[in-house]
Amino acid sequence: MSNTSEPETLADAVALLAQRDSDLQRARQQLALAHQELADTNRGLIALHTELQAAQQAQARLAAVVQSSDDAIVSMRGDGVIQTCNPGAERLLGHHEDGIVGQHVQSLMPASSREMFEASLRQLRRGERAQSYDTQWCRADGTRVDVTVNLCALRDAGGDLIGYSAIARDITAQVETQRQLQRLAQYDTLTGLVNRAGTIGRLEAALRSSRVPGPELGVLFCDIDHFKTVNDTWGHTVGDVVLATVAARIRGCVRHGDTVGRLGGDEILVLLPGVHGLEEVAAIAEKIRGRAAEPIEHGGLTIRATLSIGATLAVPGESVSTMTARSDQAMYEAKRAGRNSVTCG
Template identity: 35%
Template sequence: MNREATVVSNAKISETVQGIEEASLLQAVINAVPTPIFYKDDNGCYLGCNQAFEEFIGLTKHQLVGKNVFELFDCELAEIYQKADLALIEAGGKQIYEAQVKYADGSLHDVMFHKACFHAINEEITGVVGAILDITDRKKMERELQRRAMTDSLTGLNNRAALMHELDQAIRVSKRHKKRVVFLMLDLDDFKQVNDTYGHQAGDALLIEACQRLKGCVRESDILARFGGDEFGIVLERTQGKEGAIVVAEKIIAALTKPFIVEGQETRVGVSIGIARSPADGITSQDLMKMADIAMYAAKAKGKGQYIFYSDE
């Protein structure tokens, strides 16, 4: 072999060795990343992954390479993955979205996919590379913060914001199905006297007991909320018209006029109820609440311990 041929041969060997070393280095680098990383060709077949992805999917890299999502996941999930990949390949650029995925151990996680298209010029390979960021803890915190924002801290009931949201939803559904929504506004009678006599802690205990009694007067599908103080609201979505609202109102009055035990003493309060119905009394949650509030104060003025409808329609 002449000198020139030897130089060319050595150069090719050097390129091959360099290629192996670069591939090994790249694999070592992505294996060190705790985030699952994968890459596929434009036909959706896996070309490789890191160790974190192996743990996520429950398969080794050698079991993964050459297979597509339909060979690895159930059909419904595979279609979602394929649809996202095809959209990315067609549009190019990057893709970020949230999803819920089941890990190899069966646990369900909230994740964020970060994906991008790539083109390896030397190998003439086009495909998708992606990373899966586990955001389960963040989503749990978000859900907990949202729950707290919509929950009354004393009683655990829905608060005013939650009830407004649910009432809006109920009104929208009722419009589609041409049904009525009934809203009850409640205010405990003589509750201030309990607070003044026994203190706020005793008053809070009475409110908690009152909530338990109210729960026993409505169905699980009904929406019960505390507005604050001694005011409550109830959304009846599937009540049988005026007669159904009367049945619920009378159950509430009977439940709340029974004596409460406060600081070892028998104490009585009552309840005044205002009732408004959509669409007759309003077509928005604000209107319905306003009319029920007016009816409730009319019930108090009439002598307390009773219910009044805003209108007879």
């Protein structure tokens, strides 16, 4: 028995056909809508896939930059424990990744550098941009490397702070260049002694200081005897060797805190802080005179260079010109006495 009732009249048949046509139209409309929704969905998926691919490519490019960078790049949790590092960090620190990841970032720093690191973290926690700073980090072999460090905050999609990244760049070459420039500004290039400006500056500072009775400042004015004859006989190259050798011998006769400076030519001034009288100054001068008089062997030559030395005590408050004039006069008295001698003035 069929579930479909048969139309009884022609009118009923027409009405049934009209109903079925209407149902078919609705079905077609629903199918068209479904096709449209499917097409929209497909377009959305394609766009999402494209965005995902772009994000993945950007992430891959960023990862390649991080991996190939000569800078040391580390990321850490909020408590400072390192989570990742790049090959640049391994090269800079002399550690394999296993020796860096899992360590606290402050283990990479000498104690003297940690306050600057903490100051940068405080800036980031306040929502500020941390200023880069120059410091030192520790290598695996215990040596230190000069670096400039830049710290950044790491935040999640909601903007919450989840950690930090640190980028450290090796600036050893720049620091060494700066040290060389500073040395050139303060030291004589031939002898390695403090240059004239530096020596006079130290003497001025010592003369300005008001000292209570006690240790005094001794001053030695040294001049190489017959230095012009050395230059005229063997040439200025040998003269430079003699001057540099005598300068090194003088340095070897005094303490670390004493100043040995070249005033110009073959004139050398020695500042001896903390002495206890002129006798002590004279004894140091005699030690220098004896050492300087030892033969100098160079290029098959045996050269004998001696010193005439004026030994004095500085008077607090007197001018540099007065002080050096007194010691210079004492040195000339030593020359008049036959050279290779010490005279107190």
